[in-house]
Amino acid sequence: MSTPLLTVETLDLFYGDAQALAGVSLEIAPGEIVAIVGANGAGKSSLIRSIHGIEKPARGHVRFDGSDITGWPSYRVCEAGIGHVAEGRQVFPNLSVLENLEMGATPKRARALEKQTLERVFAMFPRLAERRRQAAGTLSGGEQQMVAIGRCLMGQPRLIMFDEPSLGLAPTIVQEVFRIVRRLNEEGLTILLVEQNVMASLRIADRGYVLENGRIELEGAGTDLLTNDRVRQAYLGL
Amino acid sequence: MSLLARLIGGVPARSLWCLGVLLVLLLVAPTLLGKYGLSVLILVLYFAFVGQAWNIMMGFAGQLSLGHALYAGVGGYIAAGLFFHYGIGPWAGVFVAVAAAVAAGSIVGYLGFRFSLAGVYFALLTIAFSEFTRIAFDHWGWAGGSGGLFLKVDATSDILNLRGGPLLFYYVILALAAGTFVLCRALLESRLGRYWLAIREDPEAAQAVGVPVLRCKMIAIMISAALTALAGVWNAFYYNNLFPETAFAMGRSIEFTLAPIIGGLGTLFGPIVGAVVLTGLGEIFTDLSEVFHISGLKQIFYGLALLVIVMYRPAGVWPWIADRFGFGEKRR
Numbered sequence: 224m225s226t227p228l229l230t231v232e233t234l235d236l237f238y239g240d241a242q243a244l245a246g247v248s249l250e251i252a253p254g255e256i257v258a259i260v261g262a263n264g265a266g267k268s269s270l271i272r273s274i275h276g277i278e279k280p281a282r283g284h285v286r287f288d289g290s291d292i293t294g295w296p297s298y299r300v301c302e303a304g305i306g307h308v309a310e311g312r313q314v315f316p317n318l319s320v321l322e323n324l325e326m327g328a329t330p331k332r333a334r335a336l337e338k339q340t341l342e343r344v345f346a347m348f349p350r351l352a353e354r355r356r357q358a359a360g361t362l363s364g365g366e367q368q369m370v371a372i373g374r375c376l377m378g379q380p381r382l383i384m385f386d387e388p389s390l391g392l393a394p395t396i397v398q399e400v401f402r403i404v405r406r407l408n409e410e411g412l413t414i415l416l417v418e419q420n421v422m423a424s425l426r427i428a429d430r431g432y433v434l435e436n437g438r439i440e441l442e443g444a445g446t447d448l449l450t451n452d453r454v455r456q457a458y459l460g461l
Numbered sequence: 462m463s464l465l466a467r468l469i470g471g472v473p474a475r476s477l478w479c480l481g482v483l484l485v486l487l488l489v490a491p492t493l494l495g496k497y498g499l500s501v502l503i504l505v506l507y508f509a510f511v512g513q514a515w516n517i518m519m520g521f522a523g524q525l526s527l528g529h530a531l532y533a534g535v536g537g538y539i540a541a542g543l544f545f546h547y548g549i550g551p552w553a554g555v556f557v558a559v560a561a562a563v564a565a566g567s568i569v570g571y572l573g574f575r576f577s578l579a580g581v582y583f584a585l586l587t588i589a590f591s592e593f594t595r596i597a598f599d600h601w602g603w604a605g606g607s608g609g610l611f612l613k614v615d616a617t618s619d620i621l622n623l624r625g626g627p628l629l630f631y632y633v634i635l636a637l638a639a640g641t642f643v644l645c646r647a648l649l650e651s652r653l654g655r656y657w658l659a660i661r662e663d664p665e666a667a668q669a670v671g672v673p674v675l676r677c678k679m680i681a682i683m684i685s686a687a688l689t690a691l692a693g694v695w696n697a698f699y700y701n702n703l704f705p706e707t708a709f710a711m712g713r714s715i716e717f718t719l720a721p722i723i724g725g726l727g728t729l730f731g732p733i734v735g736a737v738v739l740t741g742l743g744e745i746f747t748d749l750s751e752v753f754h755i756s757g758l759k760q761i762f763y764g765l766a767l768l769v770i771v772m773y774r775p776a777g778v779w780p781w782i783a784d785r786f787g788f789g790e791k792r793r
Contacts, residue, residue: 275669277668277669296673296675297668297669297671297674298668298671298672298673298674300671301670301671302671307669307670308669309665309666309669313663313665313666313669314663314666315658315659315662315663315666315667316662316663317662318658318659318662322655325655326655326656326659326667326670326672327670327671329656329670329671329672330671374670375670378670378671
């Protein structure tokens with residue numbers, strides 16, 4: 224494996240007395256899609272939020288592109304090149320689609336490219352171009368997810384972390400979202416995908432980690448995990 | 462010119478015309494109005510101005526402060542105290558007053574925002590600080606303690622020390638209100654203004670897209686405190702007296718919030734429209750309570766006005782008017 228883009232080393236996170244993450248370590252190489260799967264409450268979101276500086280881990284390190292970004296405030300993590308498509312879509316409901324997208328261009332280097340990136344996003348999601356003046360809260364669930372992804376792209380990330388992008392979406396839209404994730408990867412973005420949809424995410428992932436009760440229990444190539452007996456029993460009901 | 466172009470960009474021409482006419486009317490108002498009319502208009506502008514300042518925190522950045530009397534009180538006391546004790550005029554003293562209020566705002570803001578107090582809990586913190594300060598001023602000899610601080614009433618016009626009649630105070634508050642209006646417009650159009658709206662809409666999402674949430678909230682409370690302190694300084698020199706009991710009263714903090722809530726939170730004209738409605742009708746009720754010897758009619762009216770707004774026009778009076786007459790400003 225080439226030099227990892229993101230390295231997480233023995234991360235511990237507590238919410239009060241409850242331990243959400245226990246010695247979690249992982250690596251993502253540039254250009255990879257890495258899936259983190261696990262049941263509800265396994266610590267998947269906590270992991271993403273710790274990488275992003277929203278939660279402050281008690282121990283461990285997060286390194287991105289050669290710098291130790293542990294404990295950096297979220298906006299600096301974004302500036303370093305990590306994008307975050309948060310759980311539950313989280314668009315700004317009263318702002319227009321365009322305003323939502325513009326809001327994504329927070330890092331300084333992204334502002335200079337705002338116009339070009341916007342065109343790219345509209346080319347990727349023509350629906351958003353049609354509805355650019357509409358309040359984002361009035362869009363369908365799938366369209367809101369497009370806004371959230373487009374907004375993230377506006378920040379010119381090199382790595383995008385997706386937190387449950389398929390949550391609460393209709394099956395056809397879920398497929399569409401996974402197609403988009405793969406397409407972004409083909410365009411050169413590194414992807415960290417956190418999902419309860421084990422089958423779909425391991426299928427598109429180069430590698431995967433299984434998180435249980437805040438610990439990494441298994442890791443391996445996406446296809447290997449899909450054929451792993453334990454994964455099949457616990458997550459795929461096979 | 463590009464700044465001007467940005468400020469008026471996207472505003473319908475009829476709105477600009479109305480704004481221009483309004484400004485001219487306000488400039489010549491003292492010649493048209495009697496003494497009483499002018500005193501009411503002064504109050505309207507005062508509440509519009511201080512409401513605008515509060516609106517930056519609540520309407521733009523979504524942070525509820527119920528202790529804004531703190532900044533007005535600190536500002537007013539410091540400027541008045543400097544003048545009273547050392548003869549330092551308010552044009553110089555105002556810098557110290559604003560600095561002190563900004564410092565107070567930074568403390569409240571840092572404690573609240575650093576530890577992610579939101580909504581009602583943050584509001585409680587703002588009330589607590591305003592109360593602490595009231596008690597401190599009750600016992601602070603330099604500020605006159607609970608007996609209050611009095612400035613010599615002086616009708617001779619001395620603009621350098623902000624001493625003079627209602628006309629002087631009218632133009633000063635008009636300049637403050639107009640300046641703040643323009644400032645708020647500029648802020649809303651700026652990147653910072655966008656970030657505030659994002660934080661107001663969804664703080665989690667704002668953080669996820671990389672908005673420096675803590676910094677933006679701190680800037681909001683500092684700007685808001687600074688402007689509120691200006692209102693406090695003006696108020697101290699207009700009324701010539703200050704008591705901790707009233708300057709830091711909960712009621713005063715609430716009073717600051719009424720115009721923007723009734724007029725329309727997060728809009729530029731909301732605080733102005735709200736101040737016109739509240740002060741105009743409030744004065745009528747004050748007169749009525751004198752005629753009928755019933756005290757507290759104004760407070761009952763304030764309560765009813767809030768009730769009606771919350772029930773029938775929760776976005777405020779102004780967005781409704783703007784919509785009906787095509788002035789083009791919506792809540793953002």
